[in-house]
Every structure is written in structure tokens, then in C-alpha cells.
Amino acid sequence: MKETIYRRSIQDTVRIKGIGLHSGKEVNLIAHPAPSGTGIVFEYRKGQERASIPAELSNVVDTSNATTLGDGLHRIQTVEHLLAAVYALGLTDLILEIDAVEVPIMDGSSLPFLQALESAGIVEYPEIVEPIYIQNPLWVVDGDKYLVLLPSNELKVTYTIDFNHPLLKGQNITISLDREKIKQEILPARTFGFLKDVEALQARGLAMGGSLDNAIVLTQDGYLNQQLRFENECVRHKILDLFGDISIAGRPIIGHYLASKAGHALDISMAKLVMSSVTGDEISKYKSRRIPLFKRKAAVV
Template identity: 45%
Template sequence: MRQRTIKKKVECSGIGLHSGKKLRLVMRPAEQDTGVVFQHMGADGKHTLRPRPESVVSTGLATTLGFGGRKIATVEHLMAAIAGLGIDNIVVEVYGDEVPIMDGSAASFVFLLRSAGIRKQAGSKRVFRVKRELLFERDGKAIRVVPHDGFKVTYTIQFDHPLVGEQTFCLALSPETFMHEVAKARTFGFMKDVEMLQKNGLALGGSLENAVVLDEYGVVNPDGLRFKDELVRHKILDFIGDMHLLDLPMQGAFHVRCSGHEHNNAFLRYISEHRADYLEEVALASPDAAAAACKEPAAAMEPALA
């Protein structure tokens, strides 16, 4: 399997979730073995940042990367789109301190990247393959990973809300499954939290245009949900983006319960710090087995996570 980049420069603009300001984003092709590179384009020039687990400085509201006093917030949906479409090498220029929230999902980024076109490069795709099981648990949140050819995630959420309750979804990642099953799932929040955030000057760009908002009884958005289980699908989207902050994409089968950006990052830091024990770098000789179906029922994993 060969490395991929985009064929040409593409750009978009949109509102920042944190600031509510209009922001511009430009994406450019990159040489093989470049990886994903962010460039913060500020009044004082261009500063380069390679996303890494330890460059995450905040996980409230969204995943924020920081470096030398500068920051780029809300990277996870874009990182998920890059991972989902199997793009290895790309330069992302951010004009402002945030990646625009767009419609709260990864759909706009998928559209943009696909309209640029995807180009195969000469070098083999390199990945970190998980080589032994790791169970990472804290405060009722759990991520368990076992060796697997490809990236597969079975995710369970639980909210004490009449519309949500417990939801489980399994995704075996490939560009097709990503586009059809999770890319369109939007971020979500509860009305009481949204009101509190905005009173404190946070989530100023958040609205029904870019989030599913729930009140005590159901969905506030007039058009309702895009999927019956849109919330858990969005958590998978976030998880894909948050796991894509290593220098190479990870391969393994993940079983996740009630995690979020903070726990995702704690897990990623742990596995990165102990990479000699858990990860091996391999070059993929043949097409990966990512689309190998989600056969085992999620319930089979419950005892290990209980």
C-alpha cells in the first residue's frame, strides 16, 4: 500500500467554535514521508507544528494543539478526515487559532479533500501496528486495544438522557466506511452546558448550524438527527481524529467506553511514551484489511471493560 497526498491546493473558510470568528484554512500536497504538518499563519509569520500527543494543550470543548505560545484548536474533525481518507502527507495552513467548525462534522473536509483529488506516492505507507493488548482505564472511561490489521473501533457511550441511553457502534475504517458511516455525524452538546459555556465567553461560534443540541427531552435542532445513533458515530469520528496525532497512523482494534478528548489524549500519551512495548513500525506491503467487518458483537468486550 502506497503513501497518499492530495493532488492540488484547496481552501475553505468558516466560523471558529471557540471564537465565533471567521477563519481560513488552506491544504496543500506534501512530499512522501512528510506526515501531517500544521502551519499557524499569524501576523508574526508562519510557524510549523507537527501534531503529537504531547502537543495537545487543551481538551475542553475540542482538541487544541499548542506550541510556543501559539495554538490551533478544534483539529479533531479535520484529522479524522485526513485519517479516514488514508492521506499520509499534507500541509494544513491555519489563518487564525482554530480549524473552522464547518457543520460540526467532517463532511466539509471530506468534500474538500476529495475535490482536491488523492494521489498515490512512490513510498510504502508506514504505520504503527499495536503489538500487544493495552487496557487503559480511568474514572469509568476505558480504551482497550488489541493487535489487528487495520483500524477498527467499537465505541459505547452512555448518557442518562431519554434519547440517548446506551449506544454502541463499530467501524472498520476505510475511506468508504468513513465517508458513509461517520463523516457526517455532528458534534453534540446539552442545552444547559451550552448556555453555561456561552455565558462564560466560550463556544461563541457554537449554534444549531454546527452542533446537535439536546434539551431535557430530545433534540432541539428543527431538522432532527442525521442518524438515529449520530452521537456515538460522532464519538468515533472524534476518536479517529484524536488517535491520529502520532507520527504515523496506528493500527489495532479498539474497544472504547465513555471516553472523550481528555481520556483519548491520556491514552495516546501513554502508548506513545511506552511505544517500545506496544507499537511496531511496519511498511504495508499489500492493501490493508481495514474493511474486515465488525463481526464480534460489542457485548463480547463488556466484561473486560466493566
């Protein structure tokens, strides 16, 4: 039986403070309640500068290392961890005031955002959100990377990562999810990176806020961190990113996600493909190569 989903906001304003992953500088984020129909909107406030950037697919301007929203003049980077928490709580209407160009990294997961937003209380509105249930297969492909979305009455993810590292070679998971399971099984998973890459980035003045306090760091053959939250925490974090990215579609997209070596670019391309199918608009081809088993265009409701 399909669940009825209502629009939601938070009851009280909540303040979140952290540091930017790249700048290493303090970031202040304030989440405000918003009326039904507002959507999720980032409000940039720095000195005399002001910008309002709705979390919408048309405002995604970069997916190279994280998901970035922009309005042509201003950008807000690394929105996916915060948006994954927003998604898990079913929040549809929220003003996110921020005084920096990147969302704070916190502990590298979505857990601090989840805890802060939950502490503000949840308000449910009478207006209904129509989820999208996939009726026929959809997919996007980039070389040996792909993201497929299959029909399913439940939210399910099968995800594989495959890095040239003994601990991340073919790490995979298949998991059925609802809001509570996302909170418990996905949102605590931290971002990860390789020590050699972190050192190279910091030499260029980037990733200045990166540390063992906010990331899983891998050496040549192991982890620098003393303890993981899950045995397969890295692949779980990729699912966290997926939900944060897909949430930008503005409606829950229910189906079975099959991902291999995917990332922000494929996540956003899938969200655009789904919404294009809903509205009947055309979408540019992402890559010419196809997975022969499936048809590309498909109807969704």
C-alpha cells in the same frame, strides 16, 4: 492479508472557510500539497505572527474539550474533525495554513473537510507507511471511563456513551471499518451538546459560533434539530473524534477499539501508549485503576 499503505498528499491547494466554534469569527484554512516525509503540519499565519506546529503527540497541549496542538507560544484548537478527514483519506503529508487559533467548526462533522480535500485530488508517493497491528491488549482508564485496544487484523470499534439523558443513555455501536466506510458511516456525524451548557458557555463569551447549523443540540428530553443523519449519530461522532485524535500518532493503528465514555484525553493517552510500546520508551501511568482482564504493557508491531 495486510494492505500496503503508501504516503499521500493532495494534488492542488484548496481553500476552506468557516467560523470558529468559540470565537464565532471567520477562519480561513488553506490546505497545501507537501512532499513525502513532511507529515501533517499546521502553519499559523496572522499578520506578522508565524508558527509551524506539526500534528504530533508531543505537541498535544490540551484535551479538555477538544484536541489542541501547540508549540509553547501558539495554539491551534479543535483539530480533530479536520484530522479525521485527513485520516480517512490516508493523507500523510500536508501543510494546513490557518489564520486563527481554532479550526473552523463547519457543520460540526468532518464531511466538509473530506469534500474539500477530495476535490483537490490525491497524490500517492512510492514511500510506504507501516501500520501498527496490535498484538496484545492495551488500555487506558480514568475512573469509569476506559479505552481498550485489542488485537484484530481489521479496524473495528465498539463504543458506548452514557449521559444522563433519555436519548443518550447507553447509546452504543459496534462497527468494522475501512477508509470508505469511515467516510460514509462516521465522518458525516456531527458534534453534539446540551442546550443548558451552550447557554452557559455563551454567557461567558464562549461557543459564540455554536448553532443548529453546526451541532446537534439536546434539550431536557429531546433534540432541537429537526433531523439526525444517523439514529445513533452522537456515538458515531465520538468515533470520528477517536480517529482524529489517534491519527496524531502518525501511523495507522489497527485493532479493535473498545471505548466507554472515553474522550480526547483517553484517545491521546492510548496513542501515546501504543507509540511507547513500539519504541520501547516508558510512558507515565495514566491512572492506577486497571481492567483486571488485561495486562497493561503489550507488544505491538
